Amino acid sequence: AQSVSQHNHHVILSEAASLELGCNYSYGGTVNLFWYVQYPGQHLQLLLKYFSGDPLVKGIKGFEAEFIKSKFSFNLRKPSVQWSDTAEYFCAVKTDKLIFGTGTRLQVFP
Amino acid sequence: DAGVTQSPTHLIKTRGQHVTLRCSPISGHKSVSWYQQVLGQGPQFIFQYYEKEERGRGNFPDRFSARQFPNYSSELNVNALLLGDSALYLCASSWGGIAYNEQFFGPGTRLTVL
Numbered sequence: 001a002q003s004v005s006q007h008n009h010h011v012i013l014s015e016a017a018s019l020e021l022g023c024n025y026s027y028g029g030t031v032n033l034f035w036y037v038q039y040p041g042q043h044l045q046l047l048l049k050y051f052s053g054d055p056l057v058k059g060i061k062g063f064e065a066e067f068i069k070s071k072f073s074f075n076l077r078k079p080s081v082q083w084s085d086t087a088e089y090f091c092a093v094k095t096d097k098l099i100f101g102t103g104t105r106l107q108v109f110p
Numbered sequence: 111d112a113g114v115t116q117s118p119t120h121l122i123k124t125r126g127q128h129v130t131l132r133c134s135p136i137s138g139h140k141s142v143s144w145y146q147q148v149l150g151q152g153p154q155f156i157f158q159y160y161e162k163e164e165r166g167r168g169n170f171p172d173r174f175s176a177r178q179f180p181n182y183s184s185e186l187n188v189n190a191l192l193l194g195d196s197a198l199y200l201c202a203s204s205w206g207g208i209a210y211n212e213q214f215f216g217p218g219t220r221l222t223v224l
Contacts, residue, residue, distance in 0.1 A: 004152075036215075043113070044153070044200065044215040090152050097166050098143070098213065100152030 023091030114216035135203030
């Protein structure tokens with residue numbers, strides 16, 4: 001069955017620390033990949049997406065993600081986090097439907 | 111422009127009752143998808159409607175049904191409610207089908223089944 005795994009359930013960082021959130025998916029065909037973010041009290045919103053081309057994609061607010069096809073991974077990175085990055089982050093894969101991971105809760109302390 | 115709107119915001123029902131949740135997509139968007147988000151989990155796909163036709167269905171029982179109206183708004187109906195149906199129900203709209211278009215999510219309807 002198609003699935004998405006996010007291995008980090010809760011990440012706590014200090015401001016200026018680097019961030020990497022893992023995302024692995026299980027599907028052998030062509031996929032479209034997404035990272036969504038949900039800030040406290042706000043809607044889910046798109047952070048970045050990969051459809052094709054350059055496997056390193058850049059999103060909003062300094063986030064980027066790298067698609068590694070051989071590893072079925074699409075990890076999210078940010079070189080230096082800010083307190084305002086505190087949120088829940090969801091990796092999602094589109095096959096014939098959009099499949100979400102369980103989410104990673106990120107807390108950034110000043 | 112207004113984003114995706116959902117009503118009601120919160121709802122409390124008892125087991126066995128039925129519920130209707132409503133969604134209005136962003137103006138110009140023709141596709142609406144419904145998701146269930148249980149606490150601590152990611153959203154799970156329930157339905158997608160495009161141009162008033164069902165285009166996709168997730169692994170949910172027949173108690174769940176939906177429809178899309180000529181103005182592209184949508185309703186999600188759940189019959190014979192179970193305690194396990196307690197969740198945040200999200201609606202997302204996009205210009206076309208899921209395949210090539212970003213989905214924009216609404217704030218959700220929090221359903222509590224007692």
